[in-house]
Amino acid sequence: MDYGITLTEIETARENISGTVVRTPTVPSLSLTRHAGVPVSLKLEHTQVTGSFKLRGAANALASLSEAARTKGVVAVSTGNHGRAVAHAAKVAGVKAVICLSELVPANKVDAIRALGAEVHITGRSQDEAEKEAMRLEREGMTFISPFDHKDVIAGQGTLGLEMLEDMPEVKNVVVPLSGGGLLSGIALAIKARRPDVRLIGVTMSRGAAMYESLKAGHPVEVEEVESLADSLGGGIGLENRYTFAIVRDLVERCLLVEEDELAEAISHAYREEQQVLEGGAAAGIAALLSGRLKPDGPTLLVLSGRNLDMDQHCRLVCGGGAAAKEASNA
Numbered sequence: 001m002d003y004g005i006t007l008t009e010i011e012t013a014r015e016n017i018s019g020t021v022v023r024t025p026t027v028p029s030l031s032l033t034r035h036a037g038v039p040v041s042l043k044l045e046h047t048q049v050t051g052s053f054k055l056r057g058a059a060n061a062l063a064s065l066s067e068a069a070r071t072k073g074v075v076a077v078s079t080g081n082h083g084r085a086v087a088h089a090a091k092v093a094g095v096k097a098v099i100c101l102s103e104l105v106p107a108n109k110v111d112a113i114r115a116l117g118a119e120v121h122i123t124g125r126s127q128d129e130a131e132k133e134a135m136r137l138e139r140e141g142m143t144f145i146s147p148f149d150h151k152d153v154i155a156g157q158g159t160l161g162l163e164m165l166e167d168m169p170e171v172k173n174v175v176v177p178l179s180g181g182g183l184l185s186g187i188a189l190a191i192k193a194r195r196p197d198v199r200l201i202g203v204t205m206s207r208g209a210a211m212y213e214s215l216k217a218g219h220p221v222e223v224e225e226v227e228s229l230a231d232s233l234g235g236g237i238g239l240e241n242r243y244t245f246a247i248v249r250d251l252v253e254r255c256l257l258v259e260e261d262e263l264a265e266a267i268s269h270a271y272r273e274e275q276q277v278l279e280g281g282a283a284a285g286i287a288a289l290l291s292g293r294l295k296p297d298g299p300t301l302l303v304l305s306g307r308n309l310d311m312d313q314h315c316r317l318v319c320g321g322g323a324a325a326k327e328a329s330n331a
């Protein structure tokens with residue numbers, strides 16, 4: 001099947017981004033191996049520059065611009081990891097970046113994006129209004145970079161798949177947090193091209209799971225956005241989805257849902273057992289394993305995708321769990 005993105009493009013992406021991203025480690029998890037009864041390893045992509053894998057896609061999109069497009073600059077709409085990634089990748093590439101945000105975005109997030117060197121346009125009181133501003137800038141000649149449904153972004157995320165096969169050649173199951181599906185699509189294309197026997201599993205939160213509902217419906221659908229610990233997994237897949245819906249539908253073995261308390265438990269587990277700080281979305285794979293929703297039958301690799309969360313919130317999550325656990329062990 002031709003999905004518009006080839007293994008060669010993913011290999012080229014790896015060369016394109018090698019100066020901007022770090023090659024993150026894969027480490028065996030003794031605690032999760034014990035829990036699952038099969039070897040479990042973790043791809044520590046939350047330790048990526050800017051705190052998430054999104055830098056891979058953004059850096060590849062920047063590297064793939066024509067000379068004319070470079071002079072006009074790039075535009076993105078994102079309050080979170082994609083905004084940070086585009087801002088940083090553009091700065092490294094010496095290209096102007098505009099990040100469009102609504103008035104509702106908290107000042108600390110706006111400051112974080114400005115600090116990475118991007119221009120911030122604040123318009124209206126919703127994400128939709130911010131998108132309109134981005135579309136206006138696109139009409140004026142800037143290149144719009146979607147966080148997931150973009151060829152170069154997907155190829156960039158696919159570089160993770162190449163690294164994971166090198167690090168764990170015996171792998172049978174790869175577990176990936178899922179929202180718009182750029183991460184899962186890229187990894188699936190890279191892995192299936194080389195190892196069709198490896199199974200891909202997407203995990204998302206049960207609150208507002210756009211790709212899950214779209215797969216069930218057989219076409220992209222809109223879901224209501226609800227607050228979740230996994231805020232980086234929120235948002236739709238786009239009714240005009242061009243790439244990720246078909247790739248996830250065809251190449252992914254199954255998609256699982258996890259609950260909020262399972263995400264909280266997973267964040268706490270990552271901190272206490274693995275000494276890793278994870279944001280909610282990044283802990284989805286661990287939540288699937290710990291809750292027993294996923295019972296893998298062979299060597300399993302989980303992608304830990306990001307670590308950008310409010311550290312006071314993290315503190316409350318891991319300390320809350322700790323106090324409860326201590327009480328239980330004293331009883």
Ligand SMILES: *Cc1c(COP(=O)(O)O)cnc(C)c1O
Pocket residue numbers: 052054081082147148177178179180181182183184232233279281282305306307
């Ligand atoms: C964006 C993001 C995801 C989901 O990636 P998609 O390509 O939208 O599926 C998962 N985890 C983190 C930390 C993210 O920032």
